[in-house]
Amino acid sequence: MRVLVTGASGLLGSEVARTLVRQGHEVTTFQRRPSGVDGALDILGSVTDDDDVRRAVDGAEGIIHLAAKVSFAGKAVDFQNVNVEGTRRLLERARAAGVQDTVFVSSPSVANSGSAIAGLGAEPADPQRAHGNYSRTKAEAELLALGFDAPGFRVAAIRPHIVWGPGDTQLVERVLARAGHNRLPLLDAGAALIDTTYVDNAASAIVAALHRMDHVHARSLVVTNGEPRPIGELLADICTAGGVQAPSWKVPGAVARTAGVVVEKLWTWAKRSEEPPMTRFLAEQLSTAHWFDQRETRRLLDWAPVVSLDEGLARLSDHYARTPYPKG
Template sequence: MKVLVTGAGSLLMREVAVALATRGEEVVCMQRRTAHFPAGVRIHQELGDISSLDAVTKAMTGCDVVVHGAARVGVLGTWNEFYNTNVVGTQNILSAARSLGVARIAHVSTPSVAHVGHSLVGAVATPAVTGHKRAFYAESKAVAEIEALNANNHSCAVVAIRPHLVWGPGDTQLVGRIVQRAEANRLAMVGSGDALIDSTYISNAVSALVAAVDAVQVGASCAGKAYVIANGEPRTVRELMQKICDAAGVPFRPKKVPLSVALAVGSLVERIWPRIGKGEPPLTRFVAEQLGTAHWFDPRPAAQDLRWSPTVTLDEGFRELHRWFLEQPKPPTQ
């Protein structure tokens, strides 16, 4: 089986490509810059921009299945930047698949496409909704998922996979940001820190996407549906942040910020950051809502339709993360 994996510059998609290649699949990766894979893993790389239909078509030629994970993430950027990568990129995947006769697509989405600011407790993957005025990322991914699932038909099967808060060794998003802010004594905890959230250890997210590759077939029970992927072990925001800090060996001294204050500060930051800031803003309304409200999900649909369940517990993942930090080069002492 020949598989196109887009977005292999990210930790998750790189590991998906490695997992597929390791089990013997012919893997083609498409991303903007050369990705680095373990020695001995045979993966062909096609460098190109997902917003170019010609580049996507070239990379997809001869493939049997697509795992589309290329995306613009984060909170920094204009609507056009998010739209061109996340929406136009998905449209190009669908268009190229139609023209080439590719009949199986696993679309990587996010639970935030259905998160509108209130708590999600034991939730299933409700349909994506547009109107996420507080986050271009969530809005663009919602539009993209809707288009992807609408493309599911009798000749092409599409499944949407929503991994939730993926973390693990090498993660620069959740882990990297928490550790950096803790080291700088700028770690904020929105609300009491008691909101229950689920997360996904990296190897579990990888195995879920591999399971989706195997499951997505025309007429399969998963075709045309979305699935939230998580460890199924809700923890409080406080515990998740503290465990990550403990694994990294950095002090856990968060500054508590009431949710109402965090939302107000986030709104202010959104207005002034484009003029005065560099890099990711310290807080936005979307981030405040994510940290201040519960969101955990029902794992049964993925178990039933994808025949997938997590194999690494959170505590095992934290131990692996700690071992990884111990192996990292230490900065020279002054």
């Protein structure tokens, strides 16, 4: 199959592209900088540019769409342009080009209003209840994408939850950077039970969705390792792997959530571009349980994770043994 992967310069997108190459597919990647994926053809461009998108979708039979603006901060219009309008543009051009199947890579945050999630499946995406520009626009984009599903143009949404692994800058290196500067508190003593997804598992599930479109089109599925642990324990394990002192100072979750709201407003008022030390969304993620029932996901995808949480942490430790995380 000729498959286009958007956003393949990131941790997950590049692993998705590698997985497809290993399976023998003809893979093209589309993003703003080279993917570094051997065996794939790069097309450089942006989902915000119509001509770029037309070039990218030309000749594709299937698409895996990961390109997105992912951040705790930033202008709402930038999230809207990339996550919503970029998705709309890609789907419209893909349908016109005769693409058959598209997997939209979403996020469980599209259905999370900040309350605890314990053993649920993929609840409906809701832009009105999602917190933060990223979650809100991803929710809107997921609803948009599934609305395109039709005979001859099938669309499915896969929501990998907290993807991490060696080379990860979204979670792992943020944890190490904040912990290394003693800026990572344990909210509510780090007791909230959360699940995560090792990058290899997330990639294989996403690729499985492309192969199982008969079973998953027009649906949303959450993907995780299925091994929930207290967040304090997970943060400590990541810090140990990176050779950084684990966080130990504790803050009540309610205090952090209130502080996050205040800090976000201050950042917006001051027009600061760097990420704030705390946001409402981050405080919610660090202080509430979020783990999911994986039985339906595994049945529909005919898939199961192959890298356990402990094996993933061992691989992370090996990575930092070869390439030590810079202190200071």
